[in-house]
Amino acid sequence: MTIDMKVLEAARIHDMKFSYTERDAMLYALSVGMGADPLDVAELPFVYEGEALRTVPTMAVVLASTGIIRKTGADFTKILHAEQRLVLHRPLPVNGELLADSRVAEVYDKGAGKGAVLVLETTARSAKDDQPLFTFLMTVLARGDGGFGGPLGSGPAPHAIPDRPPDASEVYRTRTDAALLYRLNADRNPLHADPAVAARAGFDRPILHGLATYGIACRAVLKAACDYDSARMQSFDARFSAPVYPGDEVVTDIWIEGASVLFRACVPARDAVVLNNGRCVLGDR
Template identity: 40%
Template sequence: MPIDAAKATSAEPRITELAWDHKDVQLYHLGIGAGAATPEKPHPATDPDELRYTLESALHVLPSFATVAGGGMALAGGLSAPGIDVDLAAVLHGGQTVTVHRPLPVRGRATQTSSVPAVYDKGKAAVIVLRSETADEDGPLWTCDTQIFVRSEGGFGGDRGPSARLELPERAPDLHTERRIREDQALLYRLSGDWNPLHADPEFAALAGFDRPILHGLCTYGVTLKAVVDTVLGGEVSRVTSYATRFAGVVFPGETLRLRMWREPGRVQVSVTAADRDDAPVLADTVVAHD
C-alpha cells in the first residue's frame, strides 16, 4: 500500500530551513490578485491601501504567505514523508489552517519542523494531516495544519477522523463581494513554489479528471483572506490570528468568486462560491479569527 499510516505518523519530524525576502512576498501577493481591480478598488495600481501588498517600501505580509514561505516546502515534505508514496494526479488539498503567533516579517530566515500527526481513512480516499511549526531566532512565527486528500488510497481500516461541519449563520451576510480570477492566475501563483502540473498542464489535468487545469486551492485561500482583510479589517493584516478553511470544490482560472461574510465577535465566517457555476461551493467551514 502506498500509504503506511503507522510509519508516517511515527517518523521523526523533518527540519527545513526557510528564507524569504520582499520579492517573495510581492510575488505571492500578485499571485493572489493584488493589483487587480475589484468592486471596491477600480484603480488598484495607485490605491494606497493596495500598495501595501505590492510596493516594497510600504509592504505588509498577509498571514497566508506562511503557506508558501521558502517555496512551500511543508507540503512538498508531507508528500515525501516516510510511509507516503502517492500519485500527484490523485492529490487534492482538503483543508488548511494557519495560526499566526506574531506578524510575519517582510524578510526572514526560519526553521520549519514538519510532521504527520494523523492519516485518516475515508473509505475511498485517505486524508494525510501535515503539521508544520515555524520559528526564527525570536521565537514561534506560525503553525500550519494541512489536510491532503488522496483519492483511491482509503480502505486500510484506519480512523475516519473528524467530520463536523460549520453551519452558516441563518441571517443575511453582513458583507459580500466578488473577485475575478485571471486566466493566467494559476501560472502566476505557481511561481511561489507549487509546481503541481495539475494547475498548468491540460494533459495532466485530464489524467486527474478535469477538462482543463484548475486553480490552486491555496490561491483561492489567499484571495479570500485578502478580501476579508480589505473589506472587514481595514487592511490591517496584523489583526489576523488564525485562518481555517475546507476546500469544498474547484475553481477554474477565468471564473469569478462570490464571497459572503458574517461578522461575529473575534472572527469573520466566510462562504466562497463560484458565481459562474450557480454558486457551486468552493470554500466551506471558513473562519478568519482576529483581535
C-alpha cells in the same frame, strides 16, 4: 495500497531551512489579486515597498513546504487537498529565514475503498530568535489508502456558516493567467499550467491552485473585516469544495461575529461553492 501506522508515526521533519524576501511577499500578494487596481492605496502597501511593505497572512502556507506527505507512504497520485488551517503566532515579517518542523498530527481510516484522512502539521520558527511564527495544518484525503486498520473518523469538524445573509460580499475576477502567476510561489504542479495534464485529470483547462483561492478569500476578509490590518489575523481556515478556473469571478461572502469572521467563496457563473466552512479569528495586535 495501504499505509502503515508505524510509517506515519515515524514521518517527521526537523529544522528544514527556508528563506524568503520582500520580493516573495510582493509576488504572493500579486498572485492573489492584490494591486489589480494600481491606484488602490489600501492594497498598494502589499505590492509596493513604499513607506512600509505588508504581508498577506496566508502567504505563510507557501513559505515552508517540507514535503512531509511524501514520507507517509500514501499513494501520491490519489491525494486530494481537503482543508487548510493556519495559526499565526505573531505577524508575518516581510522577509526572513525559517526553521520548519513537520509531522503527521492526526490520521483516520475511512475504510477499504474509501480512503484515509491525514492531518499534516508544520510549524515554522524564525531562525533569528527560534520563536514560532506560524503553524499550518493541511488535511488531505488519501483516496487509495483506506482499510489499513487505523483510527476511525473523518477528520477535523468543519466550522459552521451562519444561516443568515452575509454582512459583506467581496467580488474579485481572477486573472486568466492567475495559475501561471501563482505557481511561481511554490507549487509548480503541471495541473495548473499544462492543458494536456489538466485534460488527463478530467478538466477542460488548467485549474487554479486551491491555495490561491484560499489567498483570494484572505484578501476579501482583510478588506471587509480588518481594514487591511493584516497584523490582526490570528488564524485562517477553509475547506476546498470545488475548483476555480483562471478568469472566474469569485464572490466571498463574509459574516462578522465578534472576533470570528466566517466566510464562504463561490463562483456564481457555475453555481459552485469553491471554499466552504471558512473561519478567521481576529485579535487586537
